[in-house]
Amino acid sequence: MKLCQAIPRGHETTSRETRVINNFLHLPCQLFLGAAERPPCGDESTQQHLVSHHPPLILHHTISNEPSTMSAASPKVAVVTGAAQGIGRGIASKLSSDGLAVVVVDLPTKLDALTQLVDELGGASKALALACDVSSEEQVQQVIDQTVQTYGRLDVMVANAGIAGQGGSVAEANVSEWEDLWHVNIRGTLLCYKLAAQQMIKQGWGGRIIGASSVAGQRGIAGLGAYSVSKAAVKSLTQTSALELREHKITVNAYAPGLIETPMTVGFMARRQAAANLTDTRKYLGLGSELRVGTPAEIAALVSYLVSDAAWFVTGQTISIDDGAHL
Known part of the structure; x- marks a missing residue:
């Protein structure tokens, strides 16, 4: 399925030998480059995540006259899911500053933030914004395909997208909420691992x-059963994938943040603190009062190392970055 069709000769623009197509189609992903001609995006709570598997596509895409080519020597390309805010946004910014082309991915309602991020990263030549529900295999495949069509390759997949849920005890578990977290945090991560691995194996250079993952996946946290289980699953998936993909020169690792100052964390903890009548987030999580709150930039620095040439010998690891919260 092609996202873009060539404009017949005689109708193309002459500026920088590029052509701009604006069209309305119905495809599994929405594509935006830059901030131009985007529709208004609605607000979304941190828990909303399931969208139609066939949202409309609004295409504003600049296409080079020359076809993309793949080679190990070309600049590296990274996909970052859940990139509209928080940790994902920090990772995308850091990888861009490291010189990678970055494809930033999030839900359709986050496209306004994504296109703003693309502009901040330097525009269409350095970043691409795509809307996708990571629990849809079709949509994740479309992200991979569009990444390769645009930049010619895929070198890094950061499966960052996730949700926290409402929380609650196992004895009073909301099964539908557990299923929601499974769809995004486990199924979504699996699909990103699977389809990225297939593309990387096809390319042949690793x-x-x-x-x-999370500190909640390293140790159980009362009231966070669904979230803890989903993040523990990411750790196990990472170990298994590392063993299976080692022969293809693909390393697989995960980061396990502690308490990080992000919109998702702030919103979730505000609700849980109010329900538990607590004034200190650390008490709810069973953490020491001396532990500090981290920043997305600190997680991004770890990811920057893991994608660098210095980290070729590191694989199968879920690295805690939590001020010792898991100890």
Whole structure:
């Protein structure tokens, strides 16, 4: 399925030998480059994540007259899911500053933030914004395909997208909420690992796959059963994938953040603190009061290392970055 069709000769623009297509189609992903001609995006709570498997596509895409070519020597390309805010946004910014072309991915309602991020990263030549529900295999495949069509390759997959849920005890578990977290945090991560690995194997020069676990996946946290289980699954998936993909020169690792100052964390903890009548987030999580809150930039620095040439010998690891919270 082609996202773009060539404009017949005689109708193309002459500026920088590029052509701009604006069309309305119905495809599994929405594509935006830069901030131009985007529709208004609605607000979304941090828990909303399931969208139609066939949202409309609004295409504003600049296409080079020359076809893309893949080679190990070309500049590296990374996909970062859940990139509209928080940790994902920090990772995308850091990888861009490291010289990688970055494809930033999030839900359709986050496209406004994504296109703003693309502009901040230097525009269409350095970044691409795509809307995708990571629990849809079709949509994740479309992200991979569009990445390769645009930049000619895929070197790094950062499967950062995830949700926290409402929380609650196992005895009073909301099964539908557990299923929601499974769809995004486990199924979504699996699909990103699977489809990125297939593309990297096809290319033949290896790659880096990175997942998002959590301190909650390193140790159980009361009231966070669904989230803890989903993040523990990411750790196990990362170990298994590392063993299977080692022969293809693909490293697979994950980061396990502690308490990080992000919109998702702030919103979730505000609700849980109010429900538990607590004034200190650390008490709810069972953490020491001396532990500090981290920043997305600190997680991004770890990811930057994991995708660098210095980290070829590191694989199968879920690295805690939590001020010792898991100890």
